[in-house]
Amino acid sequence: MARYIFVRVLDSIPTILLVLTLVFLAMRILPGDPAIAVLGENAQPETIARFREQFGLNDPLWLQYLHFLGDVFTFDFGNSLVKSAPVSTLIANNLPYTIELTIAAMLIGITFGIPMGVMAAVKRNKLPDNAFRVFSLVGYAVPDFYLGAVLLLTFSLGLGWFPINGVGTDFVSRMHHIALPALTLAMLKMAFIGRLTRTSLLEVLGRDYVRTARAKGASERRVVYRHGLRNALLPLSTGLGLSILSTLSGSVAVELVFNRPGIGRLLIEAITERDYPVIQAGVVVFALVVVIVNLLMDLVYVAVDPRIRVQ
Amino acid sequence: MSAPLLNVESLCVEFGPKSAPIRVINSVNLRVDAGEAVGIVGESGSGKSITSLSILRLVPEPPSRIASGRIEFEGRDLLAMPKSQLRHMRGRDIAMIFQEPMSSLNPVMTVEAQIGEAIMLHQRLGRAERRARVIELLRLVGIPDPESRLKAYPHQFSGGMRQRVMIAIAVACNPKLLIADEPTTALDVTIQAQVLDLMKDVRRKLNTAILLISHDLGVIAEVCERVLVMYAGHVVEDADIRSLFENPQHPYTRGLLRAVPSLTDEHPRLYQIPGSVPQAGSIRQGCPFYARCDLRQDICARAMPAMSTHGARHVAACWATQSMPEVRSA
Numbered sequence: 001m002a003r004y005i006f007v008r009v010l011d012s013i014p015t016i017l018l019v020l021t022l023v024f025l026a027m028r029i030l031p032g033d034p035a036i037a038v039l040g041e042n043a044q045p046e047t048i049a050r051f052r053e054q055f056g057l058n059d060p061l062w063l064q065y066l067h068f069l070g071d072v073f074t075f076d077f078g079n080s081l082v083k084s085a086p087v088s089t090l091i092a093n094n095l096p097y098t099i100e101l102t103i104a105a106m107l108i109g110i111t112f113g114i115p116m117g118v119m120a121a122v123k124r125n126k127l128p129d130n131a132f133r134v135f136s137l138v139g140y141a142v143p144d145f146y147l148g149a150v151l152l153l154t155f156s157l158g159l160g161w162f163p164i165n166g167v168g169t170d171f172v173s174r175m176h177h178i179a180l181p182a183l184t185l186a187m188l189k190m191a192f193i194g195r196l197t198r199t200s201l202l203e204v205l206g207r208d209y210v211r212t213a214r215a216k217g218a219s220e221r222r223v224v225y226r227h228g229l230r231n232a233l234l235p236l237s238t239g240l241g242l243s244i245l246s247t248l249s250g251s252v253a254v255e256l257v258f259n260r261p262g263i264g265r266l267l268i269e270a271i272t273e274r275d276y277p278v279i280q281a282g283v284v285v286f287a288l289v290v291v292i293v294n295l296l297m298d299l300v301y302v303a304v305d306p307r308i309r310v311q
Numbered sequence: 312m313s314a315p316l317l318n319v320e321s322l323c324v325e326f327g328p329k330s331a332p333i334r335v336i337n338s339v340n341l342r343v344d345a346g347e348a349v350g351i352v353g354e355s356g357s358g359k360s361i362t363s364l365s366i367l368r369l370v371p372e373p374p375s376r377i378a379s380g381r382i383e384f385e386g387r388d389l390l391a392m393p394k395s396q397l398r399h400m401r402g403r404d405i406a407m408i409f410q411e412p413m414s415s416l417n418p419v420m421t422v423e424a425q426i427g428e429a430i431m432l433h434q435r436l437g438r439a440e441r442r443a444r445v446i447e448l449l450r451l452v453g454i455p456d457p458e459s460r461l462k463a464y465p466h467q468f469s470g471g472m473r474q475r476v477m478i479a480i481a482v483a484c485n486p487k488l489l490i491a492d493e494p495t496t497a498l499d500v501t502i503q504a505q506v507l508d509l510m511k512d513v514r515r516k517l518n519t520a521i522l523l524i525s526h527d528l529g530v531i532a533e534v535c536e537r538v539l540v541m542y543a544g545h546v547v548e549d550a551d552i553r554s555l556f557e558n559p560q561h562p563y564t565r566g567l568l569r570a571v572p573s574l575t576d577e578h579p580r581l582y583q584i585p586g587s588v589p590q591a592g593s594i595r596q597g598c599p600f601y602a603r604c605d606l607r608q609d610i611c612a613r614a615m616p617a618m619s620t621h622g623a624r625h626v627a628a629c630w631a632t633q634s635m636p637e638v639r640s641a
C-alpha cells in the first residue's frame with residue numbers, strides 16, 4: 001500500500017513538470033510580448049525595457065525556464081504589479097477561502113447527492129426517481145452566477161437571513177457567511193453526484209454478487225448499502241474528483257457574486273488588471289490542484305478496490 | 312409417500328409487459344424430498360435457471376414475474392409469504408450456488424466477510440466463534456490452509472476455489488435444500504469432477520437435499536437419483552435416473568440420450584438434436600417439441616400432451632409414447 005502511494009506520487013512528478021512547462025510556454029511563446037500585453041501598446045520604451053529586465057525576459061529561454069521552475073519550487077512568484085504585496089502572500093491569503101468553499105460545497109453535494117442517487121436507483125421509474133430527474137436537470141441547467149444572484153437577492157437582500165458579503169470571523173459566522181455561496185456551488189454537485197450514484201448503483205445492483213447477497217438472506221437495505229453502494233463507489237470516486245475540480249471554475253462566479261475573497265476572484269481581478277505575475281501564479285496553482293486532486297482520487301480508488309491494492 | 316421438502320406446482324413465469332406477456336415457464340411441477348438429489352436437464356434457454364431462481368423468488372422483477380403456481384417448502388407457501396419473512400429462509404433453509412464463480416462473489420469483500428455474513432444473517436455467534444466456523448467451512452470445502460486465506464479477496468482465488476467458497480457460503484447454515492445452477496459449467500473438466508465430489512461429500516455429511524441444474528446429463532447422473540427434463544419452459548419427462556436412461560419416453564429425452572450408450576459412460580454429452588429451441592413464448596398450442604420431433608402426429612400440433620405414467624416414478628408428456636392418461640399422484 002505505502003509502496004503504491006510512493007510510486008503513484010513519483011508518477012505524478014512528470015505530469016506536474018509537463019503542466020508547468022505548458023504554463024511557461026503559454027506565457028512566453030504565444031504571440032504577443034508580455035511586456036506590451038501588461039504595459040499596453042502606448043508604454044514608453046524605457047518602461048518596457050525596465051519591465052523586460054525586471055522579469056528576465058531578455059534572458060535566453062532555457063534560463064528563463066530554469067528561473068521559472070526555481071520560482072515555482074520556492075513559491076516565489078515576485079510581486080504583484082497592482083497590489084503592493086508578494087504574489088505568494090496574495091495566494092496564501094486567498095487560497096484558504098476557496099478551499100473552505102470547496103469543502104463546504106462538496107460536503108453538501110455528497111451528503112445530499114449520494115442519498116438522492118440511491119433513492120432514485122432503488123425507486124427506479126417511480127416518483128422519487130422522476131423527482132430527482134427534474135431536480136438534476138434544473139441543477140445542470142441553471143448557471144452558478146444566476147443561482148448565486150437569486151439566492152443572494154432572496155435570502156440576503158430580501159429576507160435578510162444571511163449576510164450579504166464577506167467571510168465572517170468566528171466559526172459560526174463563517175458558516176453563516178459561507179452557506180449561500182456553498183449552496184450555490186453544491187446544486188450542480190448534488191445533481192452530478194446524484195446522477196452518478198444512480199447510474200453506477202443501478203449497474204451494480206444487476207451484478208451476480210448482488211444476487212448472491214440476496215440468496216444469502218440479506219435485507220434489501222443491506223444489499224443496497226453493503227454490497228451495492230460499496231461497489232458503486234469505485235466509479236463514483238473519479239466523479240468526485242471531477243466535481244472538486246469543477247469548483248475551481250465555479251468559484252470564480254460565486255466569489256464575485258458574493259464578494260468573497262478567494263483564488264477565483266483573485267485571478268479574475270489579475271486578468272482585468274493585467275497583473276502578470278499573479279496570473280502566472282494563479283494558473284500554476286490551478287494546475288497543481290488538478291494534479292493533486294487526481295492523485296488523491298487515485299489513492300481513494302486504491303483504498304476502495306482491493307484488486308488494485310494487491311498488485 | 313412422505314411429505315415433500317419442496318413442492319412446486321403449476322409454476323408459470325412470464326417476461327415483458329402484463330398486457331403482452333411472454334411465458335417462459337409453463338406449468339412446471341417439481342418435487343424434492345428431504346435428503347433427495349434431483350436434477351434438471353435441458354438445452355440452453357429451456358428455463359432451468361428461471362425455474363430455480365423462482366423458488367427463492369430471485370427472478371429479476373421486472374422484467375419477469377411469477378404469474379401463477381404454488382411453491383411450498385415444508386408445507387409453507389413461499390409465494391404467499393411476505394418478502395421479509397422469505398428472507399429468513401434464504402440461505403438458512405434453502406441455499407443457492409450459481410454458475411458464474413468469477414462474478415458471484417463480491418469483489419470488495421474478503422472471503423471471511425462473505426462467508427461470515429451468511430452465518431451472521433441467521434445465527435447469533437460471537438466474532439471468535441464466527442471466525443472459527445468460517446475456518447471450519449473453508450476446511451469442509453477443501454481450501455488448503457484456511458486460516459491464511461481469511462483476508463483474501465475473490466480475485467486472489469481460481470475459478471474452482473471461488474466455487475468452493477460459494478459452496479461454503481451456501482452450506483454455512485446447514486440448509487435443508489441446496490440449489491446448484493450449473494455449478495461446474497464454467498470450470499474445466501478436472502475441477503468439475505472435484506466440485507461434484509465436494510457436493511456429494513457435503514450432501515453425505517450434512518444430509519442436504521440437492522436440486523442440481525445442468526445441461527449435462529452425465530453431471531446429473533453422477534449426483535442425482537431423479538431427473539426432470541425441461542424443454543421450452545415445460546417439464547417433458549420426470550423419472551428416476553436409471554429408469555430415464557433405460558426407458559426414456561419423450562422423443563426429446565431420447566435425443567438427449569442418443570449419444571449416451573449407458574450409465575457407465577464417463578461424461579455423456581448432449582446429442583445435437585436437429586433444429587433449435589423455439590423462441591420463448593412462441594408456442595401457443597400443441598406440443599413444444601413438435602417442430603423437431605420425428606414421432607409427431609396430427610394431434611401434437613393441436614393439443615399439449617398431458618403427463619402419463621411409465622413406471623413407479625416415471626412420467627412423460629408425449630402423445631406418441633403415452634400408454635394411458637394419468638392423474639399424477641402427489
Ligand SMILES: Nc1ncnc2c1ncn2[C@@H]1O[C@H](COP(=O)(O)OP(=O)(O)OP(=O)(O)O)[C@@H](O)[C@H]1O
Nearest residue numbers: 326335354355356357358359360361362374526591
Ligand atoms: N431478461 C430476460 N428477458 C427476456 N427473456 C428472458 C430473460 N432472461 C431469460 N429469458 C428467457 O427465459 C427463458 C429461460 O431462460 P433460462 O435462463 O432459465 O434458461 P436456462 O435453461 O437456464 O439456459 P442456460 O442453459 O443458458 O442457462 C429463455 O428462453 C430466455 O429467452
Ligand code: SF4
Nearest residue numbers: 598604611629630631
Ligand atoms: S407429443 Fe407429439 S410432437 Fe410432442 S414429443 Fe410427443 S410425438 Fe413429438
Ligand SMILES: [Mg+2]
Nearest residue numbers: 359360361493
Ligand atoms: Mg441457466
